[in-house]
Amino acid sequence: MSFTRQSALSDRHRKLGSDLSSGWNDMPIPQNYSADPYDETETVRNRAGLFDVSALKIVNVSGPEAQAFLNHLLTSDISKAKPGDSHISNIVNANGGLIDDVLVYVDSPDHYRVSHGGGAFEEAAAAAKGNFKVTVARDDDVHILSLQGPLALETLARHTPMKLSELGYFHHGKTTLFGKPVSIGRGGYSGERGYEVFCSAADAPYLWDAIL
DSSP states (O other), X not given: OOOSOOOTTHHHHHHTTOOOOEEETTEEEOOOOSSOHHHHHHHHHHSXXXXXXXXXXXXXXXXXXXXXXXXXXXXXXXXXXXXXXXEEEEEEOXXXXXXXXXXXXXXXXXXEEEEXXXXXXXXXXHHHGGGSSOEEEEOOSOEEEEEESTTHHHHHHTTOSSOGGXXXXXXXXXXXXXXXXXXXXXXXXXSSOEEEEEEOTTTHHHHHHHHO
């Protein structure tokens, strides 16, 4: 299969046994490794497991009317969120049908990062942005490493100046990790404590290896 997006971690995934034959959002993803998936699940539940979720699409929304623009598109009231907050929201069509679910990261009142999967957020944003003083731009450079499990905090905390133990659920902030500039958010979908590390494609292999 041919993909328009590539993860900087593809060689790591191949060494772990993935053939990268599956894809999502135009990026090959490691659907399976050579490890036993039951062992992988137990590791996340009892220790910590590292996921490459860079196939999520990150869209930067900025400008003096960025907040009004997102309030026009999404079902939640963006003005209630403060810088450093993140929250799940949705976008619906004219009939109220769900067309995408997103995660909104508030960096400042005029700058937001929107993470979404395979839905129609970008199509709806493109149709509406002409009515607002806003810039909407996909960021295909950003890579997202998600460390999930009871030992996630212990694993990362000693390698960042951020007071990671004080970072609340669905909060984020800019810092460094292993000396590299990152944004770290607390969240995830594993049912365990976890963190998402947002970094550049150039730094992703180093951070992947360092975390492991």
